[in-house]
Amino acid sequence: LPPLPIRPPEFMPTKKITEARMTELNVNSQGFLWPEEEKLFKHVMMLNEEGIAFEDVERGTLKESYFSPYIIPTVPHTPWEEKNIPIPPGLKDKVIAVLKLKMDAEVYEHSQ
Numbered sequence: 001l002p003p004l005p006i007r008p009p010e011f012m013p014t015k016k017i018t019e020a021r022m023t024e025l026n027v028n029s030q031g032f033l034w035p036e037e038e039k040l041f042k043h044v045m046m047l048n049e050e051g052i053a054f055e056d057v058e059r060g061t062l063k064e065s066y067f068s069p070y071i072i073p074t075v076p077h078t079p080w081e082e083k084n085i086p087i088p089p090g091l092k093d094k095v096i097a098v099l100k101l102k103m104d105a106e107v108y109e110h111s112q
Contacts, residue, residue, distance in 0.1 A: 004043070017049050057105045
């Protein structure tokens with residue numbers, strides 16, 4: 001871990017942690033932290049910004065060299081299938097856009 005400064009600098013927005021995103025995080029909304037503690041929290045956020053994802057597309061995956069893929073054990077069974085829930089025509093474009101976004105972020109995978 002990098003050493004932390006005794007007197008943390010003021011927050012300077014970066015490409016990833018913008019002023020709007022820092023405001024959205026609502027740091028110290030209850031006033032629990034002293035001003036220097038709040039600055040230290042923001043400084044630590046900036047030091048570790050590469051490990052923070054604000055959007056699904058920014059998410060990463062764990063290296064397989066560190067963690068092997070998790071295999072979910074199952075019991076032998078006869079697969080069943082239920083009828084799909086129809087998507088209302090007015091929502092179809094929005095649903096497809098969300099699904100494409102999740103697939104681009106590798107949250108969802110193509111099936112068949």
